Amino acid sequence: MSDVCIVGIGIHPFGRTDGLSGLDQGVFAVRQALADAGVDWPQIQFAYGSSDAAGNPDTMVDRLGLTGVQFINVRNGCAAGGSALFSAQMAIKSGEFELGLAVGFDKHPRGAFNALPSEYNLPDWYGEAGYMVTTQFFAAKIMRYMHMFGISNETLARVAEKAFRNATHAPHAWRRQPVPIEEILAAPLVSDPYTKYMFCSPAEGGVALVLASEKKARELGKPLVRLKAATMRTRPPHSFEVFAPSVDVVADDSMPRGTATRIASADAFRLAGIGPGDIDVAQLQDTEAGAEIMHMAENGFCADGDQERWLSEGRTEIGGALPVNTDGGCLACGEPIGASGLRQVYENVVQLRGDGGGRQVPGHKRGSGPKTAYSHVYGAPGVSAVTILER
Amino acid sequence: MRAIAEGLFTDETPPRLLGGRERATGRVVFPCPAGDSCDPVPLAREGRLWSYTVQRYRPKTPPYAGPEAFAPWIVAYVELPGEVIVEARLVGVDFGAVRIGMPVRLVPLALDPEAAEPLAIPAFAPMEGTRA
Structure with missing residues (x-):
């Protein structure tokens, strides 16, 4: 075909x-x-x-x-x-x-997304008690992940710092002023462990x-940027999702649970006939700093816990082995829900064409610029979409 | 104290949370959904902290019905062994002293203690004399 x-x-x-x-x-x-x-x-x-x-x-x-x-x-x-x-x-x-x-x-x-329980098949008391707040879920998910795999607050801050720094070179990004790691860590907490710089904001675009x-x-007569795979998947049993009054107990809870992301990612790699090691640049959903961390593992790019080393070694920088969120991602671009997934693909096409300017991935893996690009989004209540592009 | 919704707690003193056991699969969920897919099942009073965060700003009203004056509170996920992990408040502990795995016990909490008729929501507190 x-x-x-x-x-x-x-x-x-x-x-x-x-x-x-x-x-x-x-x-x-x-x-x-x-x-x-x-x-x-x-x-x-x-x-x-x-x-x-x-x-x-x-x-x-x-x-x-x-x-x-x-x-x-x-x-x-x-x-x-x-x-x-x-x-x-x-x-x-x-x-x-x-x-x-x-x-x-x-x-x-402006401000946090305002969801109502009835839109999610939840009882009214759940909202009255104060739980219809998406940031609570994201924070609780990374809190457990940090506990299980030794991820530090500094690593979360490194993700945010990279986002704003990359965005200085992305004309379509929103927050384009670099913010030092110390300032990110010292900023007011929104939902522990996340400070205000570690969450994206609802936006427009x-x-x-x-x-x-x-x-x-x-x-x-256009350069051929091929869409080698596009997948959209929903959640498996026992996953931990936003707006969850309860979560299933499992026999062995020592590893991360299955997610829609893992399914969408594995299927995309199967369709494209390549593996995570073949990807030259990736846009991973980073609605909060820890999401980028967890999604690096959920999409198969590294083992759980390796992110600590990856970030400190700069492996996800634009000049690193796997540049991640080259335009600053959701952290720097904000989150207009209907547009974010397509922004990632836009950015990947820019990168594959070599039009990234100050944020262009050199693609030293194979010489002349990146050949493959990966994008991933995750959303409520447990949906994920992945694409793999190739030129 | 009246509960914020019917069917959340048992009628006994002290109360337990009421979950639902799915008839088809045996899976336990909280709260017990309406309809006949689940049988109500009282849940364990004691469990361990599975994860948590601190809500640092006042959620939007509606739907939030807590007091106007806001002080941050802990959102906890508590694992009730062999049953289900439930979302609830965690009280009686400094934010900095919270540890995943710490043993906790159910202590229903007034959503707004100053209200004319306070409503009880699910909450847990660390068990005295125990260590995580």
């Missing part, structure tokens, strides 16, 4: 853009992606759009042109963007279409990707 290729990318800067709706930011990204691919809107045969809190993506046909195009909306928690991309590549793989679009955007109010069959990509 021929590969699906990414032939155009567009992004509206992440962060806060007063006066511009989430949908407007999505339209901005689509126009940029179309121009990048060298195609016009009427050539687009289908679109999948993801947004969690900024309205129905398909309504953007108002702005882009009433061509009658097929346009399907996707809402899938933090995996929404990944789900849109998965669906888009299936539409091409099936042979139904040759050229289409995956677009994601969002615009969240838009990303669009134009996808084409290999045949169409060759016609367009």
Whole structure:
């Protein structure tokens, strides 16, 4: 079967853009992606759009042109963007279409996400008691992981420090001022062990990707960035997830539990026919500093506990053996739920094309720049999406 | 003290938490869901701390119904051996002295002690004279 290729990318800067709706930011990204691919809107045969809190993506046909195009909306928690991309590549793989679009955007109010128990099939008292707070889960998950595998607060701080430093070179990032490790560690705690610099903030932004069959990509004369795998998976039994009034006991609780991430990752590597050691650059969900740490292991890049050494040795720096979150990830870009998964893929295409400027991965593993790129998102209540790109 | 919701605690003194045992699988969950998929089952009063964090800012209202004046509190996951791990408050211990694995016992807590009619939520406290 021929590969699906990414032939155009567009992004509206992440962060806060007063006066511009989430949908407007999505339209901005689509126009940029179309121009990048060298195609016009009427050539687009289908679109999948993801947004969690900024309205129905398909309504953007108002702005882009009433061509009658097929346009399907996707809402899938933090995996929404990944789900849109998965669906888009299936539409091409099936042979139904040759050229289409995956677009994601969002615009969240300031402050923590405000979830209600009824949206998650939970009783009202659970919210009244103060547990509908996503940061509690993330903090409790890393607290146990640190206890089990000897991860230090300094390592958490190193992740955040790297994010803001990488972001200084990423025009689409939000928080682009470096913050010293000491300041990250001394900042007010939000939810122990995390200080305010170790959590991402809900934000705004838009990303669009134009996808084409290999045949169409060759016609367009674009460099072939191949989507070798795109997977979206849900959680296995006994996993620990956000908004959990209870968690299963297991016979042996001395190792991390199964997660949607582990399943999505293993399947993506199987589909791509390569392993974690073959990846040149990775974007791993880092909604908080510990997420990047745990996701390094859950995606198979290192053993549990090795992160302590990896971070202190700089292995995940842009010049390291496996650069992680080269644009600063969610920590520096913020989290517009519908757009984050696609931002990771955008960043990977930038890296594979060699357009990363000050944040470009040298790709010394094989000489001339990175050849393979990995992206991963995780969301409530136990969903994950992974992609592997190759040029 | 009245419970924040029906079916969370047993009626005995002192109370226990009420979980649910899934009829099809035997798996224990908390709280016991409505419907007939689960049989209510009283849970152990004592367990060990599985993980925790400290809630450092006041959650948004709604849905949070705690007092306006906010002081940070501990969110705990407590493993009740062979049954289930439950989410609850942890009280009676300094934040810096909390240790994963420490033995704890159920002590229902008023969500807002100043309320005209305080409502009890699940909470645990370290067991006296024990060490993690």
